[in-house]
Amino acid sequence: MSKKSLAEGPQRTLLFCTSFALCGDIWTGRYRRWLEGIRRGGLEYDQILLVDDCSPVAPPNWSGLVIVPADGAPAPHADLVMARFDTHLGKREGGGYSTSLGWFRSFGYAAEYARAGGFDRIVHIESDTFVLSRRLEIFLNRVGAGWTALWCPRHGFPEDNIQVIAGRSIDDCLAFFGRPYADFSAAEIEKQYPFTDIGIEFVGDRYGEYRLDVPVNADFVAQALDYPEIPEQYFWWLPRHSLAAPKRPPLRSRRSSEHDVACAYNLFLSRNPESPHTVQEKVGATIIEMIGVLIASREFRQDVLPKILNGWGFDYRGSNRLDTLKDWLLRVLSWSPEAGAAIVAAGTTASLVCEILKHPEVVPHWATPALAPSGGYRQTA
Structure with a gap:
């Protein structure tokens, strides 16, 4: 079911991530874990969308999941949707700082999907990223205008794994991802977004790049570790795990x-x-x-x-x-x-x-x- 606060007004929110799975275990591991984090958390949304870069395996068999082609078709009336491309772009080798072309296409499609579906807010939480604290949930839920991101201390640039795009900034998002992909090869793409707001007061980082745990005081974690041998205690914030209520x-x-x-x-x-x-x-x-x-x-x-x-x-x-x-x-x-x-x-x-x-x-x-x-x-x- 969608989560919507009536006190916040009539704005409709699309919450999405990009996806690609080489095997079925990735659906039942990484993406199922992400979905549980969203559903068990306090972020408000009207629909959850996964934009898939033509994964070579069958989509997950999740209850209530509606699968549609990523071809511009109208957004279905469903709580959980996967839009699948029929070609895989993935990552392309090359110089500069350009990121995954498949990710770039998927993000742009999500913006188009939101506009066509009449959504007023887009919340992007990448599939290896989790919102951990109630105060960050409240902050993100209250963003009603602009293009907001958090801060990545490790690299000293905006954290694009968590974003909220609202109001007129959806037009800015469409224009940004409507540009040629090659335009973004001169610098890290995190430094090129037209963000209007940066939430610097929240504790979090791309912890998976340099440590084997997630601090208990963190408001968010980006690029969380994701491999079969990782102990379930790593995800201490998920209620279904043993450390959820220690x-x-x-x-x-x-x-x-x-x-x-x-x-x-x-x-x-x-x-x-x-x-x-x-x-x-x-x-x-x-x-x-x-x-x-x-x-x-x-x-x-x-x-x-x-x-x-x-x-x-x-x-x-x-x-x-x-x-x-x-x-x-x-x-x-x-x-x-x-x-x-x-x-x-x-x-x-x-x-x-x-x-x-x-x-x-x-x-x-x-x-x-x-x-x-x-x-x-x-x-x-």
Whole structure:
């Protein structure tokens, strides 16, 4: 069934990905997993579309899937559709930065399909990409105009695996993909989209390119690992997997992971540590206490903090929205209200982080700032 919020108005949303499968296992693995992530998540849509680059195997036998030729036929009235090309373009060898020609054709077709079907919004979530947090779902659901993408810290360019194209920007999308493919060979295509907005405040990256797990504080993951031997625990955010609802040990015995404390530190660091009262007024004493529990640990001071300040393995960009800090801590650490009250009652504080910032000589050196987007984008943070 489609997911539509009546409070958001009459806009119709098409959510799509591109597809190509060399064997049936890819349908039951990668694409079924993607579909479950969409259906179990909170993104709003009226129809899900897969645009297939003429896969050599039969389409998946999914309940409710309607298969149509990618020939400009009207969009069917169905919740789940696959449009299949009768020729395969795939990837072509050549110089420059050009990406898959098959992907390029499929994306352009999705825009044409949306316009012909009367859709007002296009949400693109690539098949190896997942939206992990409720705050990112809310952000994407509220985009009603413009061409929005996220940010890829690893490469320092907009993350095109997650996009929302709405209103008049659908015309811009049609014009963009209507150009000759060769026009885009001079630079990475991620740098050439006419994006109007970049959501830089969300934590995420193409983690599959350089690590074997997905941080628990991430809002999204792009280019997630996809091979038969990958353990199901990798997809901890999917409810059907064993780690979807993990049983937490008692709070006293739980040690914060490197990912937890790294993100907590960066979130705190993005405020003014010399004015703790101002911070406390904005986020509340309870949140200051929760952060204090993390940063006061020996693990954080002796192991994690030096690595953070050396820029080792952490690409986190602290959120600029103070009202998301509490939600992040409660979500990542799974602290109940009772556990939070117990932390506050314990009397621990965040004074340690202020002392560290006043005396940076306790660590080797400060990390260099992370790459930030430039150009004509409107940043949402």
